[in-house]
Amino acid sequence: MSRSCICFSLFLILFTLLATAILGEEDGLVANGDFETPPSDGFPSDALIDSPKEVPGWKSNGTVELIEAGQKQGAMILIVPQGRHAVRLGNEAEISQELTVEKGSIYSVTFSAGRTCAQLESLNVSVPPASQTIDLQTLYNVQGWDPYAWAFEAEEDKVQLVFRNTGMEDDPSCGPIIDDIAIKKLFTPDKPKDNAVLNGDFEEGPWMFRNLSLGVLLPTNLDEETTSLPGWIVESNRAVRYIDSYHYSVPQGKRAVELLSGKEGIISQMVETKPDEQYTMTFAVGHADDKCKQPLAVMAFAGDQAQNVHYTPNSNSTFQSANLNFTARAERTRIAFLSVYYNTRTDDMSSLCGPVIDDVRVLVSGSNVNGLGLGLVLWVFVLFLV
Ligand SMILES: *[C@@H]1O[C@H](CO)[C@@H](O)[C@H](O)[C@H]1NC(C)=O
Ligand SMILES: *[C@@H]1O[C@H](CO)[C@@H](O)[C@H](O)[C@H]1NC(C)=O
Ligand SMILES: *[C@@H]1O[C@H](CO)[C@@H](O)[C@H](O)[C@H]1NC(C)=O
Ligand SMILES: *[C@@H]1O[C@H](CO)[C@@H](O)[C@H](O)[C@H]1NC(C)=O
Numbered sequence: 001m002s003r004s005c006i007c008f009s010l011f012l013i014l015f016t017l018l019a020t021a022i023l024g025e026e027d028g029l030v031a032n033g034d035f036e037t038p039p040s041d042g043f044p045s046d047a048l049i050d051s052p053k054e055v056p057g058w059k060s061n062g063t064v065e066l067i068e069a070g071q072k073q074g075a076m077i078l079i080v081p082q083g084r085h086a087v088r089l090g091n092e093a094e095i096s097q098e099l100t101v102e103k104g105s106i107y108s109v110t111f112s113a114g115r116t117c118a119q120l121e122s123l124n125v126s127v128p129p130a131s132q133t134i135d136l137q138t139l140y141n142v143q144g145w146d147p148y149a150w151a152f153e154a155e156e157d158k159v160q161l162v163f164r165n166t167g168m169e170d171d172p173s174c175g176p177i178i179d180d181i182a183i184k185k186l187f188t189p190d191k192p193k194d195n196a197v198l199n200g201d202f203e204e205g206p207w208m209f210r211n212l213s214l215g216v217l218l219p220t221n222l223d224e225e226t227t228s229l230p231g232w233i234v235e236s237n238r239a240v241r242y243i244d245s246y247h248y249s250v251p252q253g254k255r256a257v258e259l260l261s262g263k264e265g266i267i268s269q270m271v272e273t274k275p276d277e278q279y280t281m282t283f284a285v286g287h288a289d290d291k292c293k294q295p296l297a298v299m300a301f302a303g304d305q306a307q308n309v310h311y312t313p314n315s316n317s318t319f320q321s322a323n324l325n326f327t328a329r330a331e332r333t334r335i336a337f338l339s340v341y342y343n344t345r346t347d348d349m350s351s352l353c354g355p356v357i358d359d360v361r362v363l364v365s366g367s368n369v370n371g372l373g374l375g376l377v378l379w380v381f382v383l384f385l386v
């Protein structure tokens with residue numbers, strides 16, 4: 001490495017450090033996002049849950065309780081997603097934290113949440129004026145909690161991240177448990193040259209903790225501008241799961257999507273197309289290696305075409321590729337995927353799972369249309385020369 005090169009590297013590192021200081025939050029846990037920082041007078045012991053404690057790094061309002069792994073409520077043991085501590089939000093209680101962000105950028109918030117006593121618990125996550133209510137009724141896995149992601153666009157350089165329990169339960173201490181709150185600034189991947197799908201390999205998405213093995217649920221998000229999975233929307237009531245190659249089988253790269261909600265978990269994208277042109281959509285369908293009970297099948301949609309693709313178990317590969325041909329009818333064509341079956345894991349018979357999709361491409365296939373286009377370009381070129 002030459003001297004100037006080293007200098008340049010040093011400069012880059014310095015610049016990055018400086019930029020982080022100026023531009024705000026680094027990707028990862030927010031301040032005390034895992035609730036493991038002890039309050040000034042210590043964590044509440046099991047016997048003293050009545051004494052309210054401030055939660056370091058957070059502002060709270062209403063019954064906000066620091067809970068400890070193993071803590072009991074009646075006959076029920078409260079679940080702490082990770083580490084020793086988490087918080088529980090009572091009726092209409094909230095916690096909030098100010099974040100320094102970059103105005104105009106899109107951020108994704110990852111957090112773990114589980115419900116306690118009530119069935120219909122839900123959590124309002126907001127960075128005012130944006131907000132979303134996350135329904136915690138469906139348990140996607142037997143552990144009793146899941147990581148979720150939600151995205152917002154920063155309208156200011158300083159924003160408030162708020163988690164609020166909107167419920168009104170008879171038992172005011174019932175309410176969602178939250179833990180592991182992280183943030184990630186999203187970038188929109190460049191549009192590939194010959195592929196109309198944005199982020200078709202799913203490599204850009206929400207923050208994932210390296211040591212959390214449950215993936216991240218992506219709940220309904222109908223706004224393609226502010227989505228935790230750039231390019232894609234989750235247009236169904238139920239979630240899909242964003243998975244990583246550290247804990248799951250992923251066909252390509254480090255990330256993919258597991259369709260774990262049957263026909264109620266749909267992801268889609270509007271891709272740019274030319275009317276009357278012929279296209280081929282190719283994609284990988286596989287299993288996540290999470291003991292999901294076969295059969296696995298995906299229904300793929302592209303424009304007015306739809307096709308079922310059954311995954312054929314193959315000892316040599318965790319996925320297969322599939323394709324679907326269609327003719328575009330408009331400037332934008334919807335492509336979408338759902339799982340044909342409702343699958344659960346074979347080991348616990350209740351955790352939801354399903355087929356994995358990855359590496360989605362939409363390529364021009366109509367050679368005659370293409371030939372005409374090329375001909376036209378050549379012709380213009382000839383004209384230009386003349
Ligand atoms: C706490 O929440 C209540 C509504 O639930 C609100 O009226 C009150 O202003 C809040 N207090 C603070 C300090 O934010
Ligand atoms: C969620 O919270 C935001 C901001 O506090 C609020 O504007 C919105 O109305 C709430 N949504 C629901 C469904 O309570
Ligand atoms: C996960 O990693 C974080 C730091 O990266 C650590 O603080 C935490 O204890 C780990 N959790 C588990 C369950 O290993
Ligand atoms: C797996 O690979 C081996 C060797 O390449 C091949 O003989 C075999 O047919 C393959 N099995 C399947 C199910 O494709």
Ligand SMILES: *[C@@H]1O[C@H](CO)[C@@H](O)[C@H](O)[C@H]1NC(C)=O
Nearest residue numbers: 280307322323324325326365
């Ligand atoms: C799509 O068209 C290609 C040829 O252009 C063909 O090889 C492929 O089998 C077709 N796919 C389907 C699902 O019919």
